[in-house]
Amino acid sequence: MAFSLDAEREQELSRILARYPNKQAACIPMLHLCQSANGNWLSDEVIGFVAERLDLSTAHVKGVVTFYSLLNDKPTGQHQLWVCRTLSCALRGSGDILSHCEKRLKIHAGETTADGNVTLQTAECLAACAGAPMLQVDQTYHENLTLEAVDAILDRLTQRG
Amino acid sequence: MLKQTDYISKNYDKPDSFKLALYEASGGYRAARKALAMPREAVVEEVKKAHIRGRGGAGFDCGTKWSFMPKESKKPHYLVVNADEGEPGTIKDRTIMERNPHLLIEGCIIGCHAIGANVCYIYVRHELHLAKERLWGAIAEAKAKGYLGERPLGKAFPIEIYVHTGAGAYICGEETALLNSLEGKRGEPRLKPPFPAQAGAFGCPTSVNNVETVAAVTLALELGGDAFSRLSALHEFNDGGVRLYGVSGHVKRPGVYEAAVGLTLRELIYDLGGGILGDRPMLGVIPGGSSCPILLPDELVHVPGDARFAPYEGKSVLDLPMGVDTMRNVGTMLGTCCAIVLSDEADPVLACRNLMAFYKHESCGQCTPCREGCGWLDGILDKIVAGKASLEELDLISEVASNVSGNTICAFGDGMAGPMLAFVRKFRGAFEDYILNGGQHQTRRLAL
Ligand SMILES: Cc1cc2nc3c(=O)[nH]c(=O)nc-3n(C[C@H](O)[C@H](O)[C@H](O)COP(=O)(O)O)c2cc1C
Ligand code: SF4
Ligand code: FES
Numbered sequence: 001m002a003f004s005l006d007a008e009r010e011q012e013l014s015r016i017l018a019r020y021p022n023k024q025a026a027c028i029p030m031l032h033l034c035q036s037a038n039g040n041w042l043s044d045e046v047i048g049f050v051a052e053r054l055d056l057s058t059a060h061v062k063g064v065v066t067f068y069s070l071l072n073d074k075p076t077g078q079h080q081l082w083v084c085r086t087l088s089c090a091l092r093g094s095g096d097i098l099s100h101c102e103k104r105l106k107i108h109a110g111e112t113t114a115d116g117n118v119t120l121q122t123a124e125c126l127a128a129c130a131g132a133p134m135l136q137v138d139q140t141y142h143e144n145l146t147l148e149a150v151d152a153i154l155d156r157l158t159q160r161g
Numbered sequence: 162m163l164k165q166t167d168y169i170s171k172n173y174d175k176p177d178s179f180k181l182a183l184y185e186a187s188g189g190y191r192a193a194r195k196a197l198a199m200p201r202e203a204v205v206e207e208v209k210k211a212h213i214r215g216r217g218g219a220g221f222d223c224g225t226k227w228s229f230m231p232k233e234s235k236k237p238h239y240l241v242v243n244a245d246e247g248e249p250g251t252i253k254d255r256t257i258m259e260r261n262p263h264l265l266i267e268g269c270i271i272g273c274h275a276i277g278a279n280v281c282y283i284y285v286r287h288e289l290h291l292a293k294e295r296l297w298g299a300i301a302e303a304k305a306k307g308y309l310g311e312r313p314l315g316k317a318f319p320i321e322i323y324v325h326t327g328a329g330a331y332i333c334g335e336e337t338a339l340l341n342s343l344e345g346k347r348g349e350p351r352l353k354p355p356f357p358a359q360a361g362a363f364g365c366p367t368s369v370n371n372v373e374t375v376a377a378v379t380l381a382l383e384l385g386g387d388a389f390s391r392l393s394a395l396h397e398f399n400d401g402g403v404r405l406y407g408v409s410g411h412v413k414r415p416g417v418y419e420a421a422v423g424l425t426l427r428e429l430i431y432d433l434g435g436g437i438l439g440d441r442p443m444l445g446v447i448p449g450g451s452s453c454p455i456l457l458p459d460e461l462v463h464v465p466g467d468a469r470f471a472p473y474e475g476k477s478v479l480d481l482p483m484g485v486d487t488m489r490n491v492g493t494m495l496g497t498c499c500a501i502v503l504s505d506e507a508d509p510v511l512a513c514r515n516l517m518a519f520y521k522h523e524s525c526g527q528c529t530p531c532r533e534g535c536g537w538l539d540g541i542l543d544k545i546v547a548g549k550a551s552l553e554e555l556d557l558i559s560e561v562a563s564n565v566s567g568n569t570i571c572a573f574g575d576g577m578a579g580p581m582l583a584f585v586r587k588f589r590g591a592f593e594d595y596i597l598n599g600g601q602h603q604t605r606r607l608a609l
Contacts, residue, residue, distance in 0.1 A: 019282075019323045021237070021363050027345030028328050032287070054345075067347040068328030070287050086249045087451060088409040088501050090515050093608040124331060124519050125249040125451075126288055129409035129501070130416045139290040 003045045009037055013053075023054040027064055030054065031071055040080070041072040077112040077119030079157055081105075082136045085122040088129030097133045098122065100147050104154050118157055165433075166392065166403045168380050169373075170419045173260045179295045181302040184263040190308060192382035196271040197316045202232075204275040208378055210386030212393070212401030214422075216253075217243050217334075217371030218450065218496050219572070220485030222399070223378065224386075226368055229358040230276040236365040238278040240269060241343065241357075244285040244292070244372045245327060245334035248450035249519060251497040253405035254372035256417050258285070258292035261376070262299035266322060268375035270303075270313055271382055273320045276368050281322045283372075284339050287329055296324050331523040335571045336369040338525065349525050350571035377402055394423025395484040397469060406483075407499030408434040411441075411507060411609060417499075423482035426456070430479070430502055437504050438609055444503040445587070446479075448488060449496025451516050452576030454583030455509075456493055464490045492583070508605035509591050513584040514542040515607065520577040528569040531577070537561050538581060545592060548599030555592050558585050 005013060016029045027050070034046050042050075042065055044058075051058040065071045083098045098109060101120055105113055112119040128134045131143025135150070142153055172178035172187065181189070196204050209224030230238060242265070246254045257265055269281045285293050300322050303309045313320045325343055327333045333342045337351035340362050361367020380402065381389040390401030400422050406429050409415040413435030420433075426446055430436070437443055445455045460478045464470035470490065473481045478491045488495040503512060521539040526532040541558055544550040562578040562585075569575070585592060594603065 019321075019325075022344075024345035025343060025363075028342065029326060032326065032328065056345075060346075063347055064345065067349075068330050070329035085515075086519055087447075087512060087515050088250055088415075090607050091410045091501070091503065091507060091512070091609075095608060123288075124522060125247060125251070127246040127252050127255045127286070129250055129252050129499070130407065132409060132415065136288060141291075 003034075003038065003043075003049050005034070005037055009033055024056060027054060027056065027061065028068070028071075031061070031065065035071065039075070040078070041075050047073075077116055079118045080136075080138055081118055081120050081157070082123035082126070083109070083120070084124070084126050084128070084132070084134050084136075086125035088125070089132040089134060092132035094133040096147070097135065097145055097150055100150055101135075101154065104151070105158075165418060165420045167419060168403050169257065169261060169264060169376060169405060170417075173256065178260045179262050179299065181263060181299070181306065184261070188383070189263055190267055190303075190314075192379045193267045193270045193308065194314055196382045197274055197314050197318075201275055201277060204271065204382070207386040208275065208381055211377070211381035211389040212396070212399045213374055213377045213381060213389075214400050214485045215371055216373035216377065216404060216497070218248060218452070218494075220400075220495060223370060223374050226358070226370070227272075227276050229356070230368055231358070231366050234366060237280065237363075238276055239362040239365055239367040240272045240276055240278040240281040241336075241340065241362055241367055241369045242269060242281065242283040242372055242375055243334060243336065243339060243369055244283050244289070245331075245339060246289070246372070247286055247331040247334050248452060248497050248499075249516065250407065250409055250447060250450045250501040251499045252407045252409065253417050253497065253499060255289055255292055256405065257372055257376050258289065259295050262292075262295045263303070264376045264379050265296070265372055266299045266303050266309075268377070268379040269322050270308065270320055271378050272368070272370065272375055274316075274318065275378075276366075278368075279319050279321065281320070282325045282343055282362070283322065284325050284327060284333070284343055286333075287326045293324050293326060300324070330525075331519075332525045332571075332573060335573060338571070339369065340367065347525075349527050350573070352570055373405060377404070392421050393484075394421055394482050395487065398484050398486050400484040400486065404498055406433065407497070408502060409499070410502040411438045411504035412436065412502050413438060423484055425480050425482055426500060427477070427479040429483070429500055434502065437502065439504070439506075441504040441506055444505045444507050444509065446503070447501040447580070448483065448493055449498050449500065451501070451519065452572075452580060453488075453494040453496040454492060454579050455503075455587065456491065457587055460491065462491055504609060506605055506609050508603060508607055509584060509588040510542075510546060510595055511605075511607040513581065513588075514539075514546055516580060517542050517577075520573075524573065524577075528574065530565045530568045531574040534561050534565040534574075535577065538577075545595050546600060548595060550596050552593065552596055555585065555589075555596060
């Protein structure tokens, strides 16, 4: 079935379009919207859909997608786990946090668990350095981490499947 | 110690700090009322008197920037608030958006009036979901009260504020990259000129201002520009008011603190930050985000010929009041005023490599010296840490970094090269130790 947005997301798209003097400016917000409607990634079909709705070339939309690290042009896990690796977190032990996640999930950073549940990635500074070391799961920040706290987060993630 | 202040943060710890009711109970939206009753030019004059130096990193005076906006033009004007907060170490704008969003929204209303903009976009980095939610919430509350919309606070000058989001790219914090991103393009910086005040968002006159800068405008209008400026210890440097200070890394109490402009690094690290973990000596401090060259505690202030520096001459750089112009005179920058502190047990070579990996990842790749330079430097640092580099390659770091400075479209290049040069110059012994001893004798680590 061809990609389309449900009624609620169509409404959201209209609200987005109303904010800008041209359609192109809706590109990134619309890509976020479509990505969330499409299992967290942007297939060629979705990119074509966005291009058509915004009167843009697919090359333009593809160029945008490849520029930004939070727009995925490949399938990805159901949950996203980002461990901040930048200096303030590194000074407070983010290296150990990352190795612990890798060991527990049995994958390296950049990979997805075999069941497709979790994608593990490193992040650059997430503006939470006072809570270092920190990580982000989907939309939620977890700060001042200990290995025990990471275990609890991973338990919840792997159980809810 | 300079006294801590609470103009921005007084309600930070209250559970309802983000709601309109609490904001108005402590005087909220008085400043916007006052400003909207004044002529546009008078608001800009008041902001000039406040000497609000841009809180996004470059330290440009806000009122002066606003005075560059055309007085009359056929095109619409835009206010764009930079809430991309991605400079490593920087943690302050997020606190305003999450815990006092109305202070920013009120500043946006004042700013729109001052520069003749009917529309303001707040460009928030995508990861800051709570910040976005709080901002949309504050906008809805303000709108419901008639502070925004067709007749904001009764004035026949429509103002709308929208939250716009990025999609994960540090370079989108650079103001022209941000404008491209806002327009739905790849976030690549633009050549200047034209400057945003001439042709910014959608080719129209635009002012791009940092979150904290715009929040400070509210305070300046509330207190009066001159009174706001005089809260600062650096009023005579035209660096006015109060601001947020961040401190992270090897300190006991990392966090965001509000105080007058002109706090010293020693006060930030030892009084507010609680001192170094384990009461160790300090190795160094990166004063205001990763693009500022590191300072060592034994560096001394030496600025002959400027009487304003006389009280600090010969003192440790840690005892110099932090300001845009003071920090520039000791070989670094104030940047975002969020310090990253390293204890003497930290390994400066690993710290340097950590930051270089960040810059390599984030260079947009438009300029050859920046793109190639980042790759080279990252590669050399990896070799050094692996104990496989030569002394010539150490010198190559300085050569490559010097070649980036001044040869790029945007300030990313300098923000990467400056800190690299400082690390190699100030910690040469540690780099040589890796090279000559294969890293075998390193006892220092990155994390403690
Ligand atoms: C690579 C790079 C990243 C930047 N990131 C930010 C940022 O995240 N937030 C910000 O306010 N300014 C950032 N800036 C500074 C902006 O270009 C611009 O100077 C600032 O938004 C202007 O606002 P201000 O005058 O209020 O500081 C960055 C600059 C560069 C070169
Ligand atoms: S200096 Fe670097 S980040 Fe800036 S435009 Fe050039 S390549 Fe891009
Ligand atoms: S370095 Fe990890 S949040 Fe800033």
